[in-house]
Amino acid sequence: MVTIDLSGKHALVMGVANHRSLSWAIAQQLHHAGARVCLTYANERLKPMVEELAGHLHGSLVLECDVTQDRTIHAVARRLTRDWGSLEVLVHGIAYANKEDLEGKFVATSREGFQLALEVSAYSFLNVTHHMLPLLEQNGASLLTLSYLAAERAVPNYNVMGSAKAVLEQSVRQLAWELGARGIRVNAVSAGPVSTLAARGIHGFLSMQRHHAEKAPLRRNITKEEVGKAALFLLSDLASGITGEILYVDAGYHVMGV
Numbered sequence: 001m002v003t004i005d006l007s008g009k010h011a012l013v014m015g016v017a018n019h020r021s022l023s024w025a026i027a028q029q030l031h032h033a034g035a036r037v038c039l040t041y042a043n044e045r046l047k048p049m050v051e052e053l054a055g056h057l058h059g060s061l062v063l064e065c066d067v068t069q070d071r072t073i074h075a076v077a078r079r080l081t082r083d084w085g086s087l088e089v090l091v092h093g094i095a096y097a098n099k100e101d102l103e104g105k106f107v108a109t110s111r112e113g114f115q116l117a118l119e120v121s122a123y124s125f126l127n128v129t130h131h132m133l134p135l136l137e138q139n140g141a142s143l144l145t146l147s148y149l150a151a152e153r154a155v156p157n158y159n160v161m162g163s164a165k166a167v168l169e170q171s172v173r174q175l176a177w178e179l180g181a182r183g184i185r186v187n188a189v190s191a192g193p194v195s196t197l198a199a200r201g202i203h204g205f206l207s208m209q210r211h212h213a214e215k216a217p218l219r220r221n222i223t224k225e226e227v228g229k230a231a232l233f234l235l236s237d238l239a240s241g242i243t244g245e246i247l248y249v250d251a252g253y254h255v256m257g258v
């Protein structure tokens with residue numbers, strides 16, 4: 001029988017805001033598979049919520065990490081080097097854009113808004129990976145980020161976040177090539193709409209979700225648990241031959257033409 005056993009492995013999971021977060025669903029799956037998990041939170045405001053969630057994952061660590069501040073990324077790398085000595089799994093579930101950039105005209109995106117969205121939602125994947133590289137196990141480490149169909153299609157109101165996701169997906173392929181030489185795999189899950197804090201920031205999110213449920217081959221929306229299970233597969237040895245891949249967990253929505 002094929003089982004997923006991550007005991008003895010260490011997983012850094014970034015981007016948990018609350019129990020609805022896709023990163024939380026992934027962290028739970030990793031924990032159930034036996035991995036030791038470190039959750040990071042973006043700022044003090046989120047600390048109590050993330051600490052409470054971490055209480056459900058025996059033996060987990062909770063650290064602050066705002067990806068716009070290199071010093072906090074350094075601090076996470078230092079702490080994991082001290083406490084764990086190696087990292088086999090890295091999950092990047094982080095995205096941000098100014099609210100006005102997710103409802104106004106895309107053509108009017110400000111320079112600052114564009115830079116911010118791309119820095120937090122795409123560059124951070126590269127930058128965090130770079131900081132963790134000395135810790136990442138050769139021949140076996142696995143990295144995962146979270147994307148959305150707007151990386152490659154026009155989606156109303158997704159605006160600059162679509163630009164960020166396009167860069168993120170290109171980064172997955174480029175990193176897969178570069179880190180593949182060290183046996184490190186890099187993949188993304190492209191998730192259908194799930195009601196989370198970040199998703200609710202997109203103007204018209206609820207009607208987008210209704211549309212997906214009507215049009216998707218499975219005639220429903222996906223759950224965050226389904227994202228968690230697909231992520232666990234990609235992060236495990238069951239996917240040892242897969243890298244540079246964007247795996248759609250969207251009830252099949254992306255295959256439709258009409």
Ligand code: NAP
Nearest residue numbers: 015016017021022042066067094095146193194196197198
């Ligand atoms: P979420 O729970 O709101 O998670 C987004 C996380 O990013 C939050 O923890 C947020 O913290 C964090 N973040 C923002 N700025 C940060 C910074 N400077 N440093 C560190 N962390 C920062 O929403 P989610 O839907 O699970 O999002 C996770 C990922 O899935 C995102 O990349 C998103 O684009 C992607 N995704 C989501 C959907 C969906 O429908 N939900 C679909 C496809 C892809 P704050 O709360 O403090 O901002």
